[in-house]
Amino acid sequence: MGTNTVNGEQIDRQTRILEAALDLLSRHGISGVSMRAVAREAGVALGLVNYYYDDKTSLIRAALRRVDEHDLLLVAQDPSLPADEQLRKALRRVAAADLLTTRYLSLRLHLWALAQADEDYAQINAAAFDRYIDGLAALVSNAQPGLSWEECRARAADIVVIQNGMWLTSLLGVDKESIKRSISRTEEIAFAPLKAQDQADSKSSSPLQEN
Amino acid sequence: MGTNTVNGEQIDRQTRILEAALDLLSRHGISGVSMRAVAREAGVALGLVNYYYDDKTSLIRAALRRVDEHDLLLVAQDPSLPADEQLRKALRRVAAADLLTTRYLSLRLHLWALAQADEDYAQINAAAFDRYIDGLAALVSNAQPGLSWEECRARAADIVVIQNGMWLTSLLGVDKESIKRSISRTEEIAFAPLKAQDQADSKSSSPLQEN
C-alpha cells in the first residue's frame, strides 16, 4: 500500500507496467511486447514485471481485460439521460476522437489477433464481446420498449458488425465521411420501427426501412 | 525449372514454404511463424527457407501479397454476367462458406495486425485496400451507370466498412442471421437509387452534421 514517493511523480509501478505493456502492444504488436521491453518502457527492473505478473500471459491477460472493461463503458447506461438519448450517444461515441485514436484501435486489433491465436484469450474476449452486445441490446430495449429482447439482441448484433467494421476500417484510413454515414446506419438500425413478425426480407432490393 | 519428382507429389518447394507460412500464421499468429516452424511444416530444411526468401520479412511480405491478390479476385469483373448480377454476386461472395472459413479470416486479421505494427507491410496493405475499393466501385458503376465515380467510391467505402465488420465479427462467432442481414445491407447501399445531389440522408431523427 505504501505510495512510493521519490518526487511526487512515481506511483503505482504495477499500473505503469500494465500501461507500458498496452503501449508497446498498440505500437509494435505482440512481438514488440517482451518482458524486457515492458520493463524498459515502464522504467523498472526486469524482475519487477515478473513480480507483479507471474507470467507473460498473465500480463497480456490483464491488458486484455483492461481493454474489455473500457469497451464495456461505451454501452454503459446513464440514468441522467432519457433512454433514446443514451442510445444515440452510445452509438455516436464510437466515432469520437479519443476512440478513433490509433492507439485504441490498434490495441483492439492486436488483441483480437491474439485471441484468434490463443484459446485462453479467446474465451475472455468472447465473454466480453457477449457482454458488449448485451449492453447495447439493453440500450436499444430501453429506447424502444416495444421490441422483444430477441429483436434487441439481433439489432445489437447488426450494429456491432458495422461498429467493428468502422474500427477496423479506420485503421486502414478510410475517409471520415464514410464513418459518419456508417454511424447513421447504426442509428437507423437501432431506431427502426417494429415491423411485422420476423420479416427476413432477403429480397434483392427491398429496403429494410428508413424513417 | 526442373520439376522435382521423387514420387509424383513433391513439387515446387517454394510454394510449399509460402503455404506453410500462411498456415502457421493463420493458426498461431505471427509468433507462431518462425523460420524453423515454417521449414518443419513445409517438410524442408531450415536453410531452404532462407534460400527462397532472403529475410523473414520477405516471407511475410510474400504471404501478405498472396492474400491481397486473393482478396482482389472477390471484386474482379466477370464479362459473362450482366453488370448487376456481377455486383450482387460479388457482394454475396463475402459470406460464402470458403471465405468465412476460419483460416482465411484469421489470416486476414493477423495480416492487418501485422500491417498495423510495421510501416512496410502497412503500405502494401493500404495499396491493396485501395485497389479493392476501386474494384468494388467499378462494379457499382457498371451496375448503376447513372452514378458519378465519386458516388461509386463512396458507396464502395461504405460497403467495405460492413464487409470488414462481417469478416471480423465472424471470427468472434456472431450468429449467421446477422451476417445475412448485413449482406442485404451492402446490397441496399450498392443498389440504392440515385437521389438529389449529395443527399446524405441521415434523417433518422437529427442529422449528424451539415449537408
Next chain:
DNA sequence: GCCGATGTTGAACGCCTGTTCAATAGTTTT
C-alpha cells in the same frame, strides 16, 4: 533498533530465434 513483509534489482539459466555458410546432391551446359 530490530523484524518480518513488501518492493525492487540485475545477473544467471536454458531455450529459441534469424541468419550465415561450407558442404553436398542434382541437373544442365559445354
Next chain:
DNA sequence: AAAACTATTGAACAGGCGTTCAACATCGGC
C-alpha cells in the same frame, strides 16, 4: 566427362527471449 549452375542440407553463431533467484532497499509495527 568435366564444368557450371541450381537446389538442398544442417551445423554454427550471436543475440534475444521468459523465468528464476539470491541479494538488497524500504517500510510500518513492536
